[in-house]
Amino acid sequence: xxxxxxxxxxxxxxxxxxxxxxxxxxxxxxxxxxxxxxxxxxxxxxxxxxxxxxxxxxxxxxxxxxxxxxxxxxxxxxxxxxxxxxxxxxxxxxxxxxxxxxxxxxxxxxxxxxxxxxxxxxxxxxxxxxxxxxxxxxxxxxxxxxxxxxxxxxxxxxxxxxxxxxxxxxxxxxxxxxxxxxxxxxxxxxxxxxxxxxxxxxxxxxxxxxxxxxxxxxxxxxxxxxxxxxxxx
Amino acid sequence: xxxxxxxxxxxxxxxxxxxxxxxxxxxxxxxxxxxxxxxxxxxxxxxxxxxxxxxxxxxxxxxxxxxxxxxxxxxxxxxxxxxxxxxxxxxxxxxxxxxxxxxxxxxxxxxxxxxxxxxxxxxxxxxxxxxxxxxxxxxxxxxx
Numbered sequence: 339x340x341x342x343x344x345x346x347x348x349x350x351x352x353x354x355x356x357x358x359x360x361x362x363x364x365x366x367x368x369x370x371x372x373x374x375x376x377x378x379x380x381x382x383x384x385x386x387x388x389x390x391x392x393x394x395x396x397x398x399x400x401x402x403x404x405x406x407x408x409x410x411x412x413x414x415x416x417x418x419x420x421x422x423x424x425x426x427x428x429x430x431x432x433x434x435x436x437x438x439x440x441x442x443x444x445x446x447x448x449x450x451x452x453x454x455x456x457x458x459x460x461x462x463x464x465x466x467x468x469x470x471x472x473x474x475x476x477x478x479x480x481x482x483x484x485x486x487x488x489x490x491x492x493x494x495x496x497x498x499x500x501x502x503x504x505x506x507x508x509x510x511x512x513x514x515x516x517x518x519x520x521x522x523x524x525x526x527x528x529x530x531x532x533x534x535x536x537x538x539x540x541x542x543x544x545x546x547x548x549x550x551x552x553x554x555x556x557x558x559x560x561x562x563x564x565x566x567x568x569x570x571x
Numbered sequence: 572x573x574x575x576x577x578x579x580x581x582x583x584x585x586x587x588x589x590x591x592x593x594x595x596x597x598x599x600x601x602x603x604x605x606x607x608x609x610x611x612x613x614x615x616x617x618x619x620x621x622x623x624x625x626x627x628x629x630x631x632x633x634x635x636x637x638x639x640x641x642x643x644x645x646x647x648x649x650x651x652x653x654x655x656x657x658x659x660x661x662x663x664x665x666x667x668x669x670x671x672x673x674x675x676x677x678x679x680x681x682x683x684x685x686x687x688x689x690x691x692x693x694x695x696x697x698x699x700x701x702x703x704x705x706x707x708x709x710x711x712x713x714x715x
Contacts, residue, residue, distance in 0.1 A: 347662070347665035347666065348665065378618060378619070378620055381620045382619050382620045382623060382662070385620060385623040385624055385627050386623065386662055386665065386666050388627060389623070389626065389627050389666045389667075389668070389705055390665070390666045390667060392704075392705055393666060393667045393668070393704050393705065394667070
């Protein structure tokens with residue numbers, strides 16, 4: 339899932355300075371299950387903002403609460419189309435993708451982010467989320483026993499641990515396990531240490547962030563009417 | 572001359588504090604009229620937003636009254652309530668309200684006298700803090 343956390347209330351309140359009517363929109367997917375942008379979080383933030391405005395300015399801020407199943411798909415935003423015109427701004431409790439999808443769909447409305455999007459990860463324990471993937475575009479988990487050296491090694495090493503690995507902990511933060519220590523232990527358990535002896539060539543980061551925003555196209559899934567409209571392919 | 576009559580919403584677990592408040596009444600043990608009791612099946616039922624809505628609607632204070640630690644009818648509901656209250660304290664700070672306005676107490680159903688004492692204590696804390704700024708603003712808005 340995409341993991342995000344609420345921005346400081348003051349930062350959100352400052353974005354809304356001058357606004358009288360705001361629509362706070364949650365997202366029922368990733369940010370609901372990481373407890374940052376679900377229905378309860380929308381209600382909590384809406385109440386907090388209303389109170390803060392009354393405390394600071396003595397006049398009300400109208401915050402209407404809304405939820406969509408997924409902010410990152412056009413179809414789910416359609417139910418907002420009618421009411422969105424009535425608001426000075428929309429506060430998105432979605433991830434950065436949700437905020438941008440809203441902004442693309444409703445270009446005449448100010449769309450503001452209530453969350454800071456952190457990473458792709460999992461809930462490692464109740465109330466704890468950890469990063470597991472950086473979307474590098476060329477997965478190597480087959481070679482590393484299902485433990486990602488890109489997202490979990492602070493130095494993104496591909497040929498074993500650095501000299502800072504001590505007793506299975508990372509030198510960057512002793513609370514972090516050394517990814518390569520874990521990779522080696524997993525390989526031992528699977529009887530695959532031999533495969534780790536091969537030297538891994540420098541990673542080709544062209545599939546990662548280097549070339550700007552990435553896109554994926556599946557011609558077999560496209561609608562014939564849209565084929566060729568976007569140029570390039 | 573003191574026109575301030577605090578309003579404190581008391582979220583009370585039915586298995587302990589609600590019965591304790593009832594016992595206080597049965598014993599003719601007075602507790603402040605400021606206490607407005609909301610019965611819950613367990614303090615674990617309380618959500619962050621319930622506490623915020625109480626303040627938003629003008630409460631000067633909130634009291635959460637749950638079972639003694641280790642005695643929750645649902646094992647850990649009172650512990651969850653305390654964690655949520657800790658979170659709410661942070662939110663109140665961000666909003667600009669004093670965290671002391673929201674407090675949790677742990678009592679048993681047999682502690683009617685203690686309920687009255689602790690509830691009275693919290694009402695005095697809230698009285699010392701003064702009326703909630705939100706309450707004043709509501710009243711002004713209504714008058715306007």
